Amino acid sequence: MKMRAARMYGYKQPLRLEEVDVPSPGPEEVLVRVGGAGMCRTDFQLIDGYFDNGLSMDFPITPGHEVAGWVDGVGSAVPKSAGLAEGDQVVVFGSWGDGACRQCHEGNEQLCAHGVWAGFGRHGGYQEYLPVNYRYLIKIPGGGELSPDNLAPLTDAGLTPYRGLKKLRNAGHLGPGRTVAVSGIGGLGSYATQYAKLLGGGAEVVAFARSDEKLKIAKDNGADHVVNVRDKDTEDVRAELESATGRTELDAVIECAGSEDSIRLAFSLLAAEGAVASVGLIGNRVDIPLFPLVAREYTFYGSFWGNYNDLTEVLALARTGQLKHSVTRVRFDDVNETLEAIARGDVLGRAVIVYD
Ligand SMILES: [Zn+2]
Structure with missing residues (x-):
């Protein structure tokens, strides 16, 4: 099966919009069908080379660190206690530590010196399907405003x-x-x-x-x-x-x-x-x-990004109707133009890629 992906082949060049194979989830991974991928000014900066010295990038790489969607497949070693099944709405906690250092033990995986981040060297949400370790998914019942286009920005902008x-x-x-x-x-x-x-x-x-x-x-x-x-x-x-x-x-x-x-x-x-x-x-x-x-x-x-527990608190505010969302929906084909507009400061609220 094929999917659309907007991928980086190097710095300071537009993303290439491609059709690539849908990845298969590893044993501990869940395949997420991306329903919303937030577009951050940081994505423009990534492509522009702002983090050039600090990131190891194995091109081609898909950006996108704000991801929400639905479970599309569950790996063979994902424990039942994770409570994840096909069709569940999930958000992705995008900062993945080594699980071994003091910061990780404190729960601050976003500060891990050996961590990796979705969309910054690991593939992110500018593609239709994304495999994610089950430990980094948070299940959110759908309904009302709790759809992936509103949920995705909560994982960074929120x-x-x-x-x-x-x-x-x-x-x-x-x-x-x-x-x-x-x-x-x-x-x-x-x-x-x-x-x-x-x-x-x-x-x-x-x-x-x-x-x-x-x-x-x-x-x-x-x-x-x-x-x-x-x-x-x-x-x-x-x-x-x-x-x-x-x-x-x-x-x-x-x-x-x-x-x-x-x-x-x-x-x-x-x-x-x-x-x-x-x-x-x-x-x-x-x-x-x-x-x-x-x-x-x-x-x-x-103050850098947030940890898993911070994200559960943000999601609790959203679930109880305490957050307003300012989202501009973006078609996949308009990704490069939208990144330019974000760089100019011309986008109101959060731009979110939705795959129709
Ligand atoms: Zn660590």
Whole structure:
């Protein structure tokens, strides 16, 4: 049997849209028929060579680390206790550790030094069928909004800001009387806005973005205030922040944009004991003045993707109807054009490949 696959044959060249054989699952694997494959800006960066030094790529490779679909076949050694049967709707946890190191034992397989990631050297969801080890599947009953096109983005765009927000919450940076900013309202930021409300303990939520259309999504997702930061310097933004919140500072920032400018802006608006959690990745270095970092006791968290348990929490929020999805459905044939549009920042919400 054949399937469609959009594959990389090298860096800085368009994906080749091909017909290839459907893979057979290994004994411990489940064959997933992909129903939705989220398209992340990171996929564009992967193809552009951003991770060139850090990844071992054996071309051709299929990108796509946000995958949801249905069980199409179950390997002979998959235990019954996994509870997986043909036709089940599943999402794929895409970060696969060696299972041996401290990070893996803590459950943080996404931090494993010997781990591999779906879509970054291992085949991902830009193909119609994907074999996945049964341990990395989470079964989700279908119905309502719980379809693969809405579920796929939860495995990264939904998961990554959730982990970052949890770091801010667990360290006591959120709560009544606090102000938290969501910086960058793309795929991640549209979920981050919702988590800032859900986990913020009453903190006021301000969204920063460079387009009014994206800020409208933030408003729809619960932001109390929005600020268009395009072509504005720190003092312009501070003035708008003050007229919106009555304060000139932020207690916490979930930084989803990931540019050097946006991270500098976040630090320049921090209150004493404030914190920035960075989940976006566009720039290469950050330049932050040291004196306020020390003297005002700022904290900077890196937060990478999420672990399996974080993902189960995100899925629980989705199953109980607490998450809004902002999805743009994409035809397989339009994959390359859509990657270009994502790179320009021209896609609203998350682009998701659906196979019709
Ligand atoms: Zn490990």
